[in-house]
Amino acid sequence: MMILDRLVAEDLEAFAVFAKHRNFTHAAGELHVSQPALHARVRKLEQTLGKQLYERQGRKLLLTATGDQLAAFANDSRARAAAFLDELDVLPPRPLVLAAGSGAYLYVIGEVLRRYLAREPGLRLMTTDSDATVTAIRDGSADFGVTALTIPPDDLDCEPLAQYPQVLAVRPGHRLADRRTVRLKDLHGEALVVPPKTRPHRQQLERSLLDAGVDWTVAVEAEGWNLLVHFVRLGVGPAVVNGFVRTPAAVRTIPVKDLPPIRYYLVTRRNRPADQRLDLLRELLQRHVLK
Structure with missing residues (x-):
């Protein structure tokens, strides 16, 4: 048999x-x-x-x-x-399943989802971090994902959608607030608002600061871009955030020249069955997000 x-x-x-x-x-x-x-x-x-x-x-x-x-x-x-x-x-028909992080939903694909749901209401959403998104695509529990990837995995189809600079968020009175750009060495001695140690953004930032020989401390750990910016506005300390984050007037953002951009991808399994609904969503993503 x-x-x-x-x-x-x-x-x-x-x-x-x-x-x-x-x-x-x-x-x-x-x-x-x-x-x-x-x-x-x-x-x-x-x-x-x-x-x-x-x-x-x-x-x-x-x-x-x-x-x-x-x-x-x-x-x-x-x-x-x-x-x-x-x-x-x-x-x-079985609803399509999308896996993406909160930042992607808020700042990258929100308008696309609004347009898609107006035409195809059967879409199920999963809120996942980057690792969980890739895992969900691999095991088939999600049909596709939108996530930031440092190195796209070889076993999945990863189509570039958008990239955003990493920026330093500071209060107007901060010593770096009038700079047009900053480098990591400019953060020497700062107490930074950062994500928890388990988050990919924190791990990448720590490696980059270490490679640049920057001595820094943790002002507070916070989960999510909005909370990071909120602590900056309160004066707890500056933070390195994704350039797509919307900030209030009380917070300035300055590009960090020696940090790589954050790249977002549409991730699917290879050789998955054809699906017109996924084709529609891919078309909307490429039309309204691709840049």
Whole structure:
């Protein structure tokens, strides 16, 4: 018997749900089965393929490379089946799923979503960071994503959409407020408003400051561009933020010359089934965001 013949549809469906949650309790709840039954289905798939599908790291369950591939296969199979049934008018079409971060929704694609939803109301949104967006595309739990990437992954299609400079946000009375541009060395001795250590922007900024030999301290850690700017306005300290961030009159933004721009991409899986809804969204993104 061929391996594909042994990949039962119900088991693939169960694994797709498990891959979405990476949690047996939540996945079993969505599937309305017991946890032991779900464990048995995943073990059956592992035995059929002869490959480990997930691994435990601390308290987290992470998909292996094979697990990512199987999740994408399972979700593609569901999408193809839904498209076939849609052609027969048997079931309503499955909504597209978009994964993007809060900054992308607020500043990059908000107008595009408004235009798209006026024509195609069936769109489900996921709010995810960059890593989670890429993972959701790989395992098929999202159809496409819009996110900032430092290095686009080789296994996904990543179409450039927009790029924004990194800027220093300061109060008008700050010693650098009258500068047209600044360099990282100008931040020597500053107490900066920064994201938490786990955020990609903080990690990149720390590496760049270290490479430039800049001695600095943390004024406060804050999550999200708006809160960073809010603390700047209060006088807590300056912050390096994405150039698309809208700032009040009490805050000035100055380009940081030796930091790279932040680049946003439309991310999809390769060889995914054709979908006119995705084509429409891609057209709107390229028309209203591409720059």
